[in-house]
Amino acid sequence: MVPQNNQDQNVLGPWKEWAKYIIAEIERLTTFTIDLAQGAILNRKETDAQLLLFQQKLTETIINANIAVAKEITELKVEIAVLKTKAALWGAIGATIPVVIGIIVELLRKK
Numbered sequence: 685m686v687p688q689n690n691q692d693q694n695v696l697g698p699w700k701e702w703a704k705y706i707i708a709e710i711e712r713l714t715t716f717t718i719d720l721a722q723g724a725i726l727n728r729k730e731t732d733a734q735l736l737l738f739q740q741k742l743t744e745t746i747i748n749a750n751i752a753v754a755k756e757i758t759e760l761k762v763e764i765a766v767l768k769t770k771a772a773l774w775g776a777i778g779a780t781i782p783v784v785i786g787i788i789v790e791l792l793r794k795k
């Protein structure tokens with residue numbers, strides 16, 4: 685609506701100031717929104733970088749843990765093999781003792 689005369693301009697006076705205020709607020713909020721969006725983008729990039737670093741460290745930790753467990757399993761297998769060998773040896777010795785005693789007893793009976 686275009687003012688027709690001075691009376692209309694007087695009526696628009698307070699509204700004109702209000703319109704300037706509204707436009708200034710819109711510009712301020714637009715700038716704020718743009719700044720906020722740019723900050724969110726930067727923050728997202730930082731978060732993504734931190735997440736990637738965390739994933740790499742976690743993967744490295746899991747791999748190291750798997751290597752340690754595999755090493756421990758290998759050591760346990762070796763220990764089990766040694767124990768089986770010792771058990772077999774002691775079993776053979778244990779079985780030999782009664783046989784030797786039996787042979788000695790038989791030899792002593794024959795004399």
